[in-house]
Amino acid sequence: MIKVLIVEDDPMVIKFNKYYLEQIDGFKLSGIARSANDAFDILSKEEIDLILLDVFMPITDGLELLEQIRKMDKNIDVIMVSAARDSATVKKALHYGAVDYLIKPFEFERFRSALNNYRNREELINDKDDLSQEELDKHILYNKQDCDLIEFPKGLDKNTLKISWEKIIQNKDKVFSTEELAKLVGVSRVSMRKYVSFLEEKGALKKKVIYGSIGRPIYRYKCLKSDENIINIIIKP
Known part of the structure; x- marks a missing residue:
């Protein structure tokens, strides 16, 4: 099971993220943090695989938290879940290794796709010692390579x-x-x-x-x- 930490200060968003997560196989909610300090406390006690991380939080924001996590050299992946949509924030999140970025408000379909893709990627990487170029292209590099080539009507994911x-x-x-x-x-x-x-x-x-x-x-x-x-x-x- 992939152990997930939700880092979010909005109670309603926490409720929805928790409910959404429960609908997807292969994930277990291991903790909820309403601040960066709460998150650090949980990370010091629990083994976490994936963090669902908001940007806007009191005192220490999500990007600062993500930067600190990278300095801790922990093998933790992060999916940003935030209303922040400016290019500078998105670029910084990706620079610090966020594997996906969900802009609030989002539909369950997009949330489910992000989690399923992450789980499939982890299963592929963990099950094999060596990966072929075809496997990398299909399961890991696919989104980055083809997003500019594919024509999608508005409303399709x-x-x-x-x-x-x-x-x-x-x-x-x-x-x-x-x-x-x-x-x-x-x-x-x-x-x-x-x-x-x-x-x-x-x-x-x-x-x-x-x-x-x-x-x-x-x-x-x-x-x-x-x-x-x-x-x-x-x-x-």
Whole structure:
């Protein structure tokens, strides 16, 4: 289990982050700190793998805390969770090794994607002594390399799209509905409809309309390009 420390001074944000974290497999909440001093106290007593860290906190802010953690030479990863969105703050957080940056307010889908990607990366690194370039590109360097090449409509999340595509190709010989895929991925049917429509538009899926005797027609989809990586499907022409 990945041991997580939430460092946040807003009680409502703590509540949501705690609830979100409980919905994702592989993570255990090991502590909650409402200040940098509280965080240092917990870190001196507990083995922590990942910190969900806010920037705006009293006395010592999140960036100062992150800098101090790096000086401690502890093997701890950090995902920033903050309303701070100015480029200087983001750049400094990345400079100090933040593995992701979530801007408040954010949807659960984005939170889940960040945590799942982190868990998958850790499993890959910990399970292998040597990594190939292909594995690095796919699981670790992928986001940084391809973010400028991929065209995404507003409202879609790249990581959720990737997870959706993985679920589709796992059942590539079956037809499915938007609702069925939404349950597999863990998002709402309304949200999943956007991703399915996008994949259909890119030629990755084919829609079939089934007319019943009563009520609205049912739309089901079939995978057309299971041999292609999702990145190849959505790269700008």
